[in-house]
Amino acid sequence: MMGRQGSQGQIGMPKWLSGAMGAGMLGQGLGGLFGGNKNPYEAGNPYYEQILNQLPGYFEPWMGAGRAALPTLQQQYGQLLNDPSALYNKFGQGYKTSPGYQWRQEQGQGAALNAAAAGGMAGTPQHQQQAAEISEHIADQDFNNYLQSILGMYGMGLQGMGGLSQQGLFGSMGLGQDIASVLARQAEAAIRGRETEQKSGQMDWGNILGGIASIAGMFL
Numbered sequence: 001m002m003g004r005q006g007s008q009g010q011i012g013m014p015k016w017l018s019g020a021m022g023a024g025m026l027g028q029g030l031g032g033l034f035g036g037n038k039n040p041y042e043a044g045n046p047y048y049e050q051i052l053n054q055l056p057g058y059f060e061p062w063m064g065a066g067r068a069a070l071p072t073l074q075q076q077y078g079q080l081l082n083d084p085s086a087l088y089n090k091f092g093q094g095y096k097t098s099p100g101y102q103w104r105q106e107q108g109q110g111a112a113l114n115a116a117a118a119g120g121m122a123g124t125p126q127h128q129q130q131a132a133e134i135s136e137h138i139a140d141q142d143f144n145n146y147l148q149s150i151l152g153m154y155g156m157g158l159q160g161m162g163g164l165s166q167q168g169l170f171g172s173m174g175l176g177q178d179i180a181s182v183l184a185r186q187a188e189a190a191i192r193g194r195e196t197e198q199k200s201g202q203m204d205w206g207n208i209l210g211g212i213a214s215i216a217g218m219f220l
Contacts (some may be wrong), residue, residue: 048186052179059175066168069161076158091150101142108134158165 079087112134116127 043190045186048182048189049068051182053064053183055175055178062167064170064173064176065164066166069168073161073165076161091147091154094150095143095146097139098142098146099136102144104138108138118153128141141173 109131112127112131113122116122116124116130121127
């Protein structure tokens with residue numbers, strides 16, 4: 001019985017069959033060891049790279065607008081803090097009387113003349129002083145209205161620039177977060193791919209050694 005079992009290599013299995021299975025194991029092990037088993041990370045990595053290449057295009061318009069707005073904001077806020085009178089003078093130089101200025105002057109002067117005439121003071125120094133005060137008051141009011149309008153539009157411009165700058169910041173933050181997320185997934189996939197390669201390599205070497213042992217058994 002012992003001689004019969006030894007002549008077959010394994011119980012109930014002829015040596016030639018054991019050797020053929022060993023050759024198959026050897027071929028499988030060598031094929032996997034020399035490139036037969038593809039790392040899953042290598043299959044998925046091109047998609048990650050495609051995401052990284054496309055992401056900036058979605059954020060760039062906002063980041064570009066933010067970068068363009070920032071120098072203007074810095075310059076304007078710097079002027080407001082360091083020399084607000086220069087900005088005031090600049091706005092003041094553009095003042096022109098409003099369309100209703102002349103009408104208000106005529107109405108004010110007419111009311112003052114009527115009051116002075118009723119009191120018998122028309123043409124007197126008191127009447128002239130009152131007329132001058134009315135004219136000055138209307139001019140000041142007209143200039144202040146102009147200045148408030150200019151400052152309001154100036155504020156809207158700063159607010160708009162600030163909004164663009166903020167959108168640029170959010171765009172940069174969003175892009176950074178998305179890139180970090182993709183890179184983290186790439187790193188995780190690379191680690192898992194390396195682990196898969198190591199496990200696959202161990203199996204390949206096991207197949208190679210097992211196949212050699214089976215083939216060697218044909219000659220024992």
